[in-house]
Amino acid sequence: MTCPKCKSTNTQVIDSRDVDSRTIRRRRECESCQFRFTTYEKIEHVRLSVTKRDGRVEPFDRDKIYKGMETAASGRIGPELLSEIVDDIEQKVIESAEPAISTKKIGNLVINRLRKLDEISYLRFVSVYKNFEQIESFQEELTKLKSN
Ligand SMILES: [Zn+2]
Structure with missing residues (x-):
């Protein structure tokens, strides 16, 4: 994951939690500039x-x-x-x-x-x-x- 502020790829996940059964919210921190940002991970729809x-x-x-x-x-x-x-x-x-x-x-x-x-x-x-x-x-x- 690239830092949205300084574009460094040196970022880390500092916290993960479930939003619902299909979504995870991740708090990330850039190790170069210490900028914190959030990403959401969603399960891709399975073909049923x-x-x-x-x-x-x-x-x-x-x-x-x-x-x-x-x-x-x-x-x-x-x-x-x-x-x-x-x-x-x-x-x-x-x-x-x-x-x-x-x-x-x-x-x-x-x-x-x-x-x-x-x-x-x-x-x-x-x-x-x-x-x-x-x-x-x-x-x-x-x-x-x-x-x-
Ligand atoms: Zn950064």
């Missing part, structure tokens, strides 16, 4: 795949999970917590070490989290949405409800 019920394999889509939960948890669970849940689910998918985890399993992971967190969001989620592939149709249903 999911298997749909009809056997098709698609890329793992964080946004899809997030949006499905956001619709169900509208006004009840904040965006930061929803992002944390998506992080956890992604982590579980990585840990499962399956070449392509089934959408049903992902749906169950979402359901388990929502059930522990907020009953209303959980009920909204499962009442219309029964598996991961139905998130889009769930959103359509909700839009219909709102416009009625």
Whole structure:
């Protein structure tokens, strides 16, 4: 790491701490000019795949999970917590070490989290949405409800 002040490459890490499960914050010091600066290290997104019920394999889509939960948890669970849940689910998918985890399993992971967190969001989620592939149709249903 190059010192942003004097451009020396003689810098050292003096402190490291986790910001979240995917990010590390490092405090660094330049040994030439003693300038202190901070860097963040983030895990690169791993390419993950999911298997749909009809056997098709698609890329793992964080946004899809997030949006499905956001619709169900509208006004009840904040965006930061929803992002944390998506992080956890992604982590579980990585840990499962399956070449392509089934959408049903992902749906169950979402359901388990929502059930522990907020009953209303959980009920909204499962009442219309029964598996991961139905998130889009769930959103359509909700839009219909709102416009009625
Ligand atoms: Zn320096």
